Amino acid sequence: xxxxxxxxxxxxxxxxxxxxxxxxxxxxxxxxxxxxxxxxxxxxxxxxxxxxxxxxxxxxxxxxxxxxxxxxxxxxxxxxxxxxxxxxxxxxxxxxxxxxxxxxxxxxxxxxxxxxxxxxxxxxxxxxxxxxxxxxxxxxxxxxxxxxxxxxxxxxxxxxxxxxxxxxxxxxxxxxxxxxxxxxxxxxxxxxxxxxxxxxxxxxxxxxxxxxxxxxxxxxxxxxxx
Amino acid sequence: xxxxxxxxxxxxxxxxxxxxxxxxxxxxxxxxxxxxxxxxxxxxxxxxxxxxxxxxxxxxxxxxxxxxxxxxxxxxxxxxxxxxxxxxxxxxxxxxxxxxxxxxxxxxxxxxxxxxxxxxxxxxxxxxxxxxxxxxxxxxxxxxxxxxxxxxxxxxxxxxxxxxxxxxxxxxxxxxxxxxxxxxxxxxxxxxxxxxxxxxxxxxxxxxxxxxxxxxxxxxxxxxxxxxxxxxxxxxxxxxxxxxxxxxxxxxxxxxxxxxxxxxxxxxxxxxxxxxxxxxxxxxxxxxxxxxxxxxxxxxxxxxxxxxxxxxxxxxxxxxxxxxxxx
Numbered sequence: 040x041x042x043x044x045x046x047x048x049x050x051x052x053x054x055x056x057x058x059x060x061x062x063x064x065x066x067x068x069x070x071x072x073x074x075x076x077x078x079x080x081x082x083x084x085x086x087x088x089x090x091x092x093x094x095x096x097x098x099x100x101x102x103x104x105x106x107x108x109x110x111x112x113x114x115x116x117x118x119x120x121x122x123x124x125x126x127x128x129x130x131x132x133x134x135x136x137x138x139x140x141x142x143x144x145x146x147x148x149x150x151x152x153x154x155x156x157x158x159x160x161x162x163x164x165x166x167x168x169x170x171x172x173x174x175x176x177x178x179x180x181x182x183x184x185x186x187x188x189x190x191x192x193x194x195x196x197x198x199x200x201x202x203x204x205x206x207x208x209x210x211x212x213x214x215x216x217x218x219x220x221x222x223x224x225x226x227x228x229x230x231x232x233x234x235x236x237x238x239x240x241x242x243x244x245x246x247x248x249x250x251x252x253x254x255x256x257x258x259x260x261x262x263x264x265x
Numbered sequence: 266x267x268x269x270x271x272x273x274x275x276x277x278x279x280x281x282x283x284x285x286x287x288x289x290x291x292x293x294x295x296x297x298x299x300x301x302x303x304x305x306x307x308x309x310x311x312x313x314x315x316x317x318x319x320x321x322x323x324x325x326x327x328x329x330x331x332x333x334x335x336x337x338x339x340x341x342x343x344x345x346x347x348x349x350x351x352x353x354x355x356x357x358x359x360x361x362x363x364x365x366x367x368x369x370x371x372x373x374x375x376x377x378x379x380x381x382x383x384x385x386x387x388x389x390x391x392x393x394x395x396x397x398x399x400x401x402x403x404x405x406x407x408x409x410x411x412x413x414x415x416x417x418x419x420x421x422x423x424x425x426x427x428x429x430x431x432x433x434x435x436x437x438x439x440x441x442x443x444x445x446x447x448x449x450x451x452x453x454x455x456x457x458x459x460x461x462x463x464x465x466x467x468x469x470x471x472x473x474x475x476x477x478x479x480x481x482x483x484x485x486x487x488x489x490x491x492x493x494x495x496x497x498x499x500x501x502x503x504x505x506x507x508x509x510x511x512x513x514x515x516x517x518x519x520x521x522x523x524x525x526x527x528x529x530x531x532x533x534x535x536x537x538x539x540x541x542x543x544x545x546x547x548x549x550x551x552x553x554x555x556x557x558x559x560x561x562x563x564x565x566x567x568x569x570x571x572x573x574x575x576x577x578x579x580x581x582x583x584x585x586x587x588x589x590x591x592x
Contacts, residue, residue, distance in 0.1 A: 055312040058319075059336050103436030110440075111447060139336070140343045149536045156451045156459070179454055182525060183512065183532035195333050197272075197326035214322040221268070221324035262324070263269030 049175055049187065051139050059139055061189040066170050068130045069188055070163070075126030080109050111151065118147045123191070133191040146184040153180035197225065205263065206256025217261050224258030227251070268323045275314050282307040282334060289341050308338035359586030361541035364534055366583070368507055371514065375506030378464040379499070383472030390476030397477040400469055409474055413483045413490070431554045438550035442498065443543050446505040450539040453509025454528075456516055460509030467502055489564040492571035493557045496578045497549035504542040508535040545578075 048060045087105055091098030117124040122133045122141055134142045134150075142150075157166030157178045166178035175187060212220070227235045239250035266274075285304050288296050315331040365372060389396045397406055445463070452459020478487045511531045519527035552574070557567075 053312065053335075053339055055309055057312045057316045057335060059332060059339060097432050100432035100434070100436030103433075103440040107436075107440040107443060110444070135340075138343075139339055140345075141340050143345055145533055145536055148540065149532045152447050152536070152539065153451050153454060153532075155448055156454050159452075183454065183528050185529045192329070192333050192336065195326075195329045197324065197330045218322040218324065221322075222326070225324050225326040262267060264267045 047176070049189075051137070053139070061135065061139065061187060062192060063176050064130075064132050064188045064190055065176055066167055068132060069127075069170075069176075072124070072126035072130045072132055073163075075129055076114070076124045077126075079125055080113060083109060114151045114154070115144070115147045118142050118151075119144055127188070131191055132188055135187050135189055137185045137187060142184075142186055146186050149184035150178075150180035150186050153178075153183055156180075203252060203255035203259050205260040206253060207260055208257050220254065220258045221261055224255050224262075227255070266321075268321075268327065271314075271318070271321075271323065272327065275310075278307060278310050278314070279331070279334060282311050282338060286334075286337050286341055290337075304338070304342060308335070308342055311335050311338060356537070356540070357544070357585075360537050361544075362582050362585040363587075364537045365504060365507070365541070368511060368534070368538070371510045372503065372507045375460075375464060375510055376503045378461065379468040379503055379506060382465050382468035383475070386469050386472035387476035387479075390473045391480045394477075394480060397473050400473050406477070409478075410481065410483075413478055413486045415483060415486050431558055434558065435550055435554035438553055439547065442550060443546045446501060446542050446546055447539065449502070449505040450508040450512075450535065450542075453512035453535075454516070457510055457513025460506055460513065463509070464502070464506045471499075485564060489562075489567040490557050492568055493574060494549040494553040496571065496574040497545045497552065500578055500582070501542040501545035501549060504538050504545070508538040508542065511535040511538070 047063045047065070049063050050058045050060045052058050084106065087102060091102055114124050118134045119142065121128070127133065134147070136142055136146060154166075157163055157169070157180055159165045163178070166180075169178045169182065170176045173182070175181075177187070181187065223238065230238075235251055236247050239254045240246065243250045243253045245253060281303065285301055285307060289301060289304065311331060312335050315328070315335050318328050318331055386396075386400065401409075445467075449460055449463040449467075452463060475487070475491075478484075512528065512535055515527040515531035516524055522530070556562075556570075
């Protein structure tokens, strides 16, 4: 495509022949998700250390087993059963295979066992370098496992364009321009009124409410015809 | 066709898919038994609608809505589910040993990297009382000598050691030993250097300790203690090393693949080995905590059991699942 937009969307083709796009998560939300998970893990360790203090040596054995599970298998458990750890869930992230399917045991184990080399030497320095070099923000564990960390775009619904009287377009417009008009109508409710008016003014040359009304009219014309 | 007409025409299919997905995303026992058989058909129709909506440049809102619906459908339709206990059984009986046999050359390499320094240091420390200080600090040596000194009964459960201590040590072995196995594997991604160092370091330390203690004459406490779990523990270290070396092989000699592709393929096989090694270490921790530490058992019996365990590990890894390797 000419003038492809600068974007982090990663597309893959499904067996049905449609392209699905994934919005790849960058280092900052992933670091925040990790911090939340770390807080949860420390909280569990702390609570456990209080609870089993009375059990002395038997308790210490249990404590170490739980420590092992939290250290290595906590992310695996949540990624395989829930799609993401609680921290990633909170940031709206999910882990997927490169082909868009939910992550399985093998891939999740690989990416989480290799976490220790991404952490090397301190605070994910290796992982950060890998994420910044890689087009899909993959750390070493993701490269070896063939996984992606993406935003969980689930259940976006289209907003009906604001009702307006259909207005025929005065000039022929390209398909991309048509789409821009439709997007304007759909999204104008989410923008500040002044900004909506400003954009409509550039397009129509009219003023304020009149301009907005005209652009909505064009959009209705495109969406449902006369 | 205008967007509005398109929506009115197809809306019912989208809603049907949405409801089916809502149902399928619940755990099986909470489903209300409504008709789920239509998933593939509904999903394919939504995919077709998505392609049309994109091609006709309908609004982003509509395309996004269809995209998310198709994405959910894709996730549900292509997720892999199978009986977990069956997969575990197949893994233990077929996948793990046959993956190891397929990578036998790297296994022997890892084994050599571990045992050769162990034998060398063992010999040196056995012949020279002071040689151990070249690889361990005096404090560590003193601690280790105290642990296996026949003069104190700390090792034996009979008096000083209670069964709760066994459980404490079990937890420690899990946390420490399996962690070491995992790190040995993971550090292989640094072109094998991490794995190499881990194998050499473990070989040197274990060999030095064994040689030194034998030279001191602590034969009666040291060897009966380590013999039993060594079959599982030492083999598992070598297997962790094999898994790490597989990552290194993918990066150093990818063959006719890109390094990324080679890494993905090798890592998928290597993770089977590291899981198998973790299982062996789990067994080793169990034996070490509850059997090796039992001082009331006579050394002869301990050696007999150890021989049996070594034999079973060798037989398991070389024979289990043979002929089903292709499966």
